[in-house]
């Protein structure tokens with residue numbers, strides 16, 4: 156479990172993380188979302204004891220990270236895939252980290268297998284692709300078989316196969332009872348991987364809830380209707396209180412009426428329907444809806460007065 160209480164980080168006048176409190180529970184994947192610069196990495200670094208908080212504290216399984224003698228056995232972290240030493244092979248990189256954390260050398264081969272780097276293990280990590288460096292970073296995180304995983308954008312640079320592999324790994328780790336905390340920007344992937352979501356905006360927590368609840372509360376659900384009688388159907392549904400938007404391909408997006416009612420109304424008027432789909436809102440839609448004002452504001456911040464396009 157990760158417990159963050161009143162965590163704050165100021166850099167001069169800039170508040171990177173502002174009185175943040177949350178708990179990351181074991182047994183589920185918790186997604187950590189927020190626009191660029193909202194404070195996710197700084198929060199993760201404070202949890203790992205790499206950045207000193209201005210105020211507040213973070214505990215991992217009840218203790219501050221610095222209290223662990225062999226931290227890799229308690230928390231596996233991926234922060235920056237470029238942190239791999241260029242001159243060393245993947246094997247030697249992992250072996251030296253294992254030795255300093257009192258982890259059996261045999262574990263190195265195991266994690267190389269898990270991350271799919273066995274064949275490249277003797278090559279210099281400096282020649283690795285971004286995806287391979289990312290896999291090596293994940294190997295380091297897994298080395299100590301830790302009960303807590305903390306990963307900053309783990310799918311960055313991975314191919315679709317790798318993205319699916321990460322998803323499976325994180326789901327499996329949570330099912331084993333581990334605490335899995337993962338920051339990311341890829342909403343479609345987060346929707347498939349996470350059970351719970353914490354959203355930061357300007358250094359503050361603005362959402363801390365289940366993915367299902369977040370999507371239900373923040374995203375629009377509607378019904379997609381395709382019919383050769385689009386305009387007549389649109390008039391009919393509007394007269395019954397629905398809000399109808401015509402999509403670029405001529406389909407109708409209908410809000411305010413259940414799909415069953417739409418089908419009945421159309422049948423009553425003898426209007427043929429080719430497709431009738433109840434669409435669930437997406438995580439991306441819910442996320443954009445709550446963070447868009449900030450994105451706009453930040454874009455405005457970035458444009459100096461009088462600067463032309």
Ligand SMILES: Nc1ncnc2c1ncn2[C@@H]1O[C@H](COP(=O)(O)OP(=O)(O)OP(=O)(O)O)[C@@H](O)[C@H]1O
Nearest residue numbers: 166169170171189190191192193194195196197198
């Ligand atoms: N060492 C530092 N010195 C000064 N400011 C910093 C430092 N580290 C982070 N910041 C600032 O703190 C804020 C939060 O940054 P942080 O990297 O935590 O955001 P993030 O949510 O991880 O962003 P991204 O999604 O782009 O990775 C930003 O305004 C950033 O410029």
